[in-house]
């Protein structure tokens with residue numbers, strides 16, 4: 001069974017999560033392909049799709065929402081799981097309304113949307129991003145919960161193998 005794992009990422013944190021998800025699916029015996037959203041030309045060959053995005057000011061990035069628009073009918077016809085990499089810190093910031101994905105969940109008929117903590121490295125940010133970061137009160141650091149991410153991928157693999 002072939003599964004597409006695709007993630008929109010500005011600074012690489014979410015791409016790394018997509019790769020870890022792909023690795024966990026492969027360990028569970030599925031064929032996982034990890035592609036950037038812009039490199040996805042067809043969904044025909046995939047039995048299921050896992051789609052993610054880094055969160056910027058409460059929203060998914062354009063490459064991920066564009067993929068949802070381009071393949072709305074195909075996504076609605078297959079099992080889809082969504083994930084976001086967003087909040088940073090302990091406690092995680094922002095605490096509320098980290099990401100608005102209601103429309104994307106509805107459009108894809110996703111089985112689940114999982115919000116994971118993310119990573120911000122100020123050294124990689126432009127001036128505009130630093131200003132926005134301050135405004136949305138997001139600190140910096142790498143808070144990605146790798147065990148949780150792998151466990152989620154295993155849950156998905158089990159659901160697909162049972163179906």
Ligand SMILES: Cc1cc2nc3c(=O)[nH]c(=O)nc-3n(C[C@H](O)[C@H](O)[C@H](O)COP(=O)(O)O)c2cc1C
Nearest residue numbers: 009010011012013014054055057058086087118119
């Ligand atoms: C300018 C800026 C705005 C952000 N806004 C949010 C936000 O609104 N909600 C959130 O949960 N995380 C927010 N974050 C955190 C990032 O989404 C998070 O660090 C993510 O892991 C980055 O993924 P990427 O490296 O794949 O782009 C923001 C980060 C930056 C730099």
